[in-house]
Every structure is written in structure tokens, then in C-alpha cells.
Amino acid sequence: MADAVQQSWVPALAVARERAPPRNGLQRFMRRRSTLAFAMCLPLILIIVGLVAYPALYSIYLSTLNKTQTRFIGLGNFSFLLSRDVFWMVVWQSAVFAITAVLAKALIGLITAHLVNNLPTKGQRKWRGMLLVPWVIPLALSSLGWWWLFDPTHSAFNWLIVLLGGNEIPWLSDPYWARFSVILVNVWYGAPFFLIMYLAALKSVPEQLYEAAAIDGANAWQRFVHITLPMMRNIIAITVLFSLIVTFANFDIVQIMTAGGPRNMTHVFATYAFMLGIRSGDIPLGAAVSLFMFPILAVAAVFILRGVHKRGREIG
Amino acid sequence: MTATAIAAPAVRRRAASLSRDRRWALIVSYAFLILFAIFFLLPPYYMIVTSLKSDGEVARMATNPWIVADGVTLDQYKLLFTQSDFLVFFKNTAIVTVCVVAITMVVSILAAFSLGRMKFWGSGVLAAGIFLTYLVPDTLLFIPLFQIVRGLGLLNSYWGMVLVYPTLTVPFCTWIMIGYFQSIPKELDEAALIDGAGHMQMLLKIFIPVALPGIIAATIFAFTVSWAAFVYPMAFLYSADQQVLTVGTVTSLIRADVYKWGMLMAGALVAATPPLVIYAFLMDYYIAGLTAGATKG
Numbered sequence: 211m212a213d214a215v216q217q218s219w220v221p222a223l224a225v226a227r228e229r230a231p232p233r234n235g236l237q238r239f240m241r242r243r244s245t246l247a248f249a250m251c252l253p254l255i256l257i258i259v260g261l262v263a264y265p266a267l268y269s270i271y272l273s274t275l276n277k278t279q280t281r282f283i284g285l286g287n288f289s290f291l292l293s294r295d296v297f298w299m300v301v302w303q304s305a306v307f308a309i310t311a312v313l314a315k316a317l318i319g320l321i322t323a324h325l326v327n328n329l330p331t332k333g334q335r336k337w338r339g340m341l342l343v344p345w346v347i348p349l350a351l352s353s354l355g356w357w358w359l360f361d362p363t364h365s366a367f368n369w370l371i372v373l374l375g376g377n378e379i380p381w382l383s384d385p386y387w388a389r390f391s392v393i394l395v396n397v398w399y400g401a402p403f404f405l406i407m408y409l410a411a412l413k414s415v416p417e418q419l420y421e422a423a424a425i426d427g428a429n430a431w432q433r434f435v436h437i438t439l440p441m442m443r444n445i446i447a448i449t450v451l452f453s454l455i456v457t458f459a460n461f462d463i464v465q466i467m468t469a470g471g472p473r474n475m476t477h478v479f480a481t482y483a484f485m486l487g488i489r490s491g492d493i494p495l496g497a498a499v500s501l502f503m504f505p506i507l508a509v510a511a512v513f514i515l516r517g518v519h520k521r522g523r524e525i526g
Numbered sequence: 527m528t529a530t531a532i533a534a535p536a537v538r539r540r541a542a543s544l545s546r547d548r549r550w551a552l553i554v555s556y557a558f559l560i561l562f563a564i565f566f567l568l569p570p571y572y573m574i575v576t577s578l579k580s581d582g583e584v585a586r587m588a589t590n591p592w593i594v595a596d597g598v599t600l601d602q603y604k605l606l607f608t609q610s611d612f613l614v615f616f617k618n619t620a621i622v623t624v625c626v627v628a629i630t631m632v633v634s635i636l637a638a639f640s641l642g643r644m645k646f647w648g649s650g651v652l653a654a655g656i657f658l659t660y661l662v663p664d665t666l667l668f669i670p671l672f673q674i675v676r677g678l679g680l681l682n683s684y685w686g687m688v689l690v691y692p693t694l695t696v697p698f699c700t701w702i703m704i705g706y707f708q709s710i711p712k713e714l715d716e717a718a719l720i721d722g723a724g725h726m727q728m729l730l731k732i733f734i735p736v737a738l739p740g741i742i743a744a745t746i747f748a749f750t751v752s753w754a755a756f757v758y759p760m761a762f763l764y765s766a767d768q769q770v771l772t773v774g775t776v777t778s779l780i781r782a783d784v785y786k787w788g789m790l791m792a793g794a795l796v797a798a799t800p801p802l803v804i805y806a807f808l809m810d811y812y813i814a815g816l817t818a819g820a821t822k823g
Binding site: 321322410515 | 555558559565566567568570572573584587590591592633640647649656658659661664666668671672674689690696700750753754756760761771772773776785790791797798805806813816
């Protein structure tokens with residue numbers, strides 16, 4: 211990026227000077243390329259500072275107050291949370307939810323991407339278009355559909371299971387089944403994203419590599435392990451880390467399908483923060499809960515940034 | 527000469543087995559893809575089926591729930607449009623989305639042009655900062671933003687959504703626009719400069735037309751994100767006249783303890799239609815925007 215900019219700004223300045231000699235210092239300052247560039251970024255900076263950076267810092271301040279926000283209590287909210295069993299359950303459930311869902315999504319994405327890539331080129335578009343539909347439907351609305359599929363008395367899944375001679379499954383009323391169900395919905399929603407990313411990555415692997423491997427007598431599995439995986443390693447890492455952040459911070463599915471129940475056992479950080487902060491009106495405690503997400507997300511973010519930079523260098 | 531003559535039948539046999547392998551692989555691929563397609567399309571299919579049933583059939587459990595047994599009826603949709611606040615939600619969502627898309631595109635095109643083509647003190651740091659902002663999830667910010675929105679008197683107003691949604695859309699759109707702008711050859715802007723064009727003219731006459739595919743992809747992204755946003759309206763809006771589609775469908779259409787599943791599903795489907803229509807017609811742009819985040823930069 212840097213050299214691109216340097217190349218073009220020299221003639222630009224020269225032309226600007228030739229065209230209209232600025233009369234005073236202010237005018238000259240306003241005409242300067244960097245001033246204009248900064249002015250064009252100003253709305254973006256205002257949004258980032260005012261609506262992301264400031265709230266993030268404000269959140270830290272909020273989390274040190276008591277419930278009525280009248281008194282400074284230091285780390286009181288954090289120590290209160292750490293002493294509660296429910297909070298530890300939320301930590302555990304968020305981790306299990308994010309890790310299992312992301313692994314399942316990555317695996318399904320990888321498999322389906324290969325399957326689609328096997329098809330004749332003409333048919334790929336149609337299949338890709340069809341398989342991406344879960345990603346396109348707003349998650350809140352498809353979660354509502356899933357909720358109805360899991361309805362305790364009318365579950366259409368249970369109708370099929372009973373038809374096949376099984377027992378009805380308490381999808382959302384049994385804590386463990388409920389945990390399974392929210393993960394299932396997340397996998398359903400997110401796997402198509404992985405499919406699209408991996409399919410794009412598969413297409414970027416040079417065909418000659420496979421031809422060379424075929425001549426050397428490599429079978430399909432060897433080609434996958436020694437060519438496809440190394441070529442896709444970076445994009446797999448970026449996608450997994452990115453999805454880890456999004457899944458870890460997910461709100462819609464749990465809020466709609468279980469609202470954290472039964473017995474708080476499906477709560478993730480986001481829904482627990484919502485329940486404490488907005489529903490119960492303890493804003494500082496809610497802020498403290500969501501701040502616990504921060505270190506985990508920050509680590510993932512650093513790795514993504516590194517991966518993106520590396521990939522940028524590979525391409526350029 | 528002799529070597530090739532000997533090798534020829536072996537190669538042919540090998541080629542035949544390869545093509546047989548390939549046909550086999552194709553059959554297996556189709557079989558598994560059909561299974562995955564069923565998994566992926568089952569919920570939307572079931573939502574459509576439910577929305578076409580009468581209340582009586584939805585409640586009765588004797589018949590196969592996966593098909594419409596008593597005949598297709600559009601009563602649920604009629605009910606949705608006449609007996610509920612659905613149209614108010616739709617109007618609110620449309621207003622919010624149009625405003626957010628407009629704000630997002632102006633802000634991110636200006637910033638991306640500046641960061642991708644010009645340079646100023648700290649522009650490199652800013653570019654990295656944009657990417658990090660994109661990774662900050664809304665669920666980390668909704669509680670402090672609740673306080674801020676309340677302080678501004680915008681709690682329970684959809685204008686509050688117009689204020690906060692750009693945090694979801696602007697960073698990513700700027701990020702992918704930087705990539706698109708950087709891919710434009712520098713000869714083009716040099717030619718424009720020689721012809722005496724200013725920076726704004728260069729942006730309007732060259733960059734925007736040339737990067738139009740990227741702009742369309744970014745617009746689609748901004749549209750789908752603001753249409754589907756759920757956390758912020760869930761936390762900041764509570765009365766029906768200000769509610770947006772996602773939260774309105776999930777909360778307000780449910781009356782007391784009676785779940786009108788047919789109408790709920792009809793509502794969810796109608797609410798999901800605009801993103802689906804855009805996807806159907808602009809699939810390539812949609813996918814370009816989706817993959818741009820990780821492959822450009």
C-alpha cells in the first residue's frame with residue numbers, strides 16, 4: 211500500500227501547485243493532499259472513535275460501578291461474577307458452544323466445498339447458490355423457524371422420529387439436548403460461509419500442482435494432504451479464527467430458542483450479559499460480563515490480523 | 527518409439543479407470559450434496575409449509591406436518607398484513623436500512639479512497655484499526671451503547687438504530703473498498719491528474735465507476751447486515767411503533783401464550799424476502815463481498 215501511495219502523490223502535488231498558486235498559509239494547508247485525505251477519513255474516524263472506542267472504554271468504567279451507578283466499587287462486579295457458579299457455567303458453555311460449532315462448521319464446509327468442486331463447472335453455481343441460503347436468511351428469523359421445528363408438542367422432527375420407531379426428543383426442555391440444539395442451529399447457519407470461503411480457496415490452487423502430483427502417482431488423499439491443505443492453510447486459519455469470534459459472541463440463536471434456559475444451562479456470554487444488564491437493569495454487571503469476552507476475542511483478532519497480512523503478501 | 531508403443535495400451539487402460547473413478551466420484555458427490563442440501567433447506571421449507579396451513583391444521587397433530595394436507599391457504603399472510611403490526615415493522619426496517627446503507631457507502635467510499643490512494647500521518651495505523659473494529663462484535667458494545675443511546679434520548683426510537691448500525695457495516699465496507707480501489711491501475715489516476723482533474727473529480731469520474739462491482743458488493747453487505755441486525759434493536763427498542771422486523775417478528779407477533787405459528791412463519795418468511803431476493807439476483811456480487819474480507823488486504 212505504501213509504495214503505491216508514494217508513487218502517485220508526487221505528480222499530484224506538482225499539478226496542484228501549477229494550477230492555482232495558493233494565496234495564504236491556510237489555503238495552502240487546505241490544498242495539501244494529506245489534509246484532504248484526512249478530511250475524507252474524518253467521518254470514519256468519528257464513527258470508530260465515538261461508537262466503538264469510546265463505548266469500549268466507557269464499558270470498563272461502567273463495570274466498576276454499583277447497580278444504581280452511583281458508587282465506585284472497583285473490581286466488585288468482577289469478583290462477584292467469579293464467585294458465582296452460573297457465571298462459570300456460562301464461561302464453559304460459551305467455550306463449548308464456540309469450539310464445537312466452529313469445528314463442525316469447518317469440517318462440513320471443507321467436505322461440501324470439495325463435493326461442489328468435484329461437480330462439472332456448469333452445475334457448481336446452482337449448488338453453491340442453493341447451499342448458501344441458510345447464511346442469507348437473517349439469523350433471528352431462521353432461529354424462529356428452528357424453534358418451531360423443536361416445539362415441544364408439535365416438533366416435526368419428533369414426528370419423523372416417532373414414525374421411524376424412536377422416542378420423542380426433548381429438544382429444548384432438556385438442558386443437554388438444548389445445548390446440542392443451539393449448536394446444531396449455529397452449524398446450520400455458519401457452515402455455508404465456510405463452504406464459500408473454502409470453495410474460493412480451492413479454485414485458487416494452481417491446476418498444474420495436481421497434474422504434477424497425478425503424474426507422480428499420488429492418490430486423492432495424498433493430493434489433499436500434500437497440496438490442498440498446505441495451499442489452503444492460511445485461509446482455513448483466517449476463517450476459523452473469524453468464525454470463532456462471531457460464534458463466541460453469538461446472541462440471536464440462544465436468545466430466541468432458549469433465552470438461556472433451562473436452568474441457565476444454555477447461556478453464552480452475550481445472552482447472560484443481556485439478561486443481567488438489560489432485563490434485570492444491572493448495567494454495570496452486564497458490562498462486566500461482556501468485558502470477559504474481550505481477552506479471548508483480542509487473542510483471536512491478533513492472529514487473524516497476522517494471517518491476513520501473510521496472505522496479502524502471498525498474493526501480492 | 528518402441529517404448530511408447532508398449533506404454534500406449536497401459537495408458538489407455540489407466541485413462542479408462544480414471545474416467546470410471548471420476549464418474550464414481552461424481553455420483554458420490556451428488557449423493558452427499560443432496561443430503562447436505564436437505565439439511566440446509568429443511569428449515570426454510572418447513573417454514574413455508576407451515577405458513578400455508580390453516581390454524582386448525584397447525585394445531586392438529588394427526589397429519590404429516592411436512593406437507594399441507596388440508597389445502598393451501600393464504601389466510602396466515604392475510605392475518606399478518608391486516609391484524610398485526612408487521613407492516614409498521616417493515617416500514618421501520620426499510621427506513622433504517624436505507625439510511626444506514628446511504629451513510630455507510632458515503633463514509634466508507636470516502637475513507638477507502640483516502641486510505642487506498644492518498645496518505646497522511648497515521649493512515650497505516652488507521653487501516654489496521656478499521657480491520658480490528660470490524661472484529662469487535664456487537665454483543666461486546668451493546669451495554670455501553672445502551673447508556674449512550676439513552677443519554678442522547680434515542681432509546682426506543684429507530685433513529686437510534688440509524689446511529690449505531692454503522693458500527694456493524696462501515697469497517698467491513700471500508701476494508702473491502704480499500705482492496706477494490708487499490709486494484710485500480712495507477713496509470714488511470716495519473717492520466718486524470720494530467721488532464722487537470724482534482725481528487726474529488728478523480729473519485730467520482732474514475733474510481734467509483736471502475737470499482738462499481740466492489741461498491742455493489744459493499745452495498746449488499748451493508749443492506750443484509752442492517753436488515754438482519756438483532757442485538758441492538760432487542761436491547762434498545764421496546765414499543766411496537768418503533769420496532770424493526772427481526773425483533774418485532776420474534777417478540778411482538780407472539781400474543782400472550784398463544785403461539786400463532788402459521789402467522790409467525792409467514793412473518794419470518796416475508797421479513798427474510800428482501801435479502802433473499804437481492805441474493806437471488808446479485809449472487810456473484812454477494813459472494814464476492816463475502817470472500818473479499820479474507821482474501822484482500
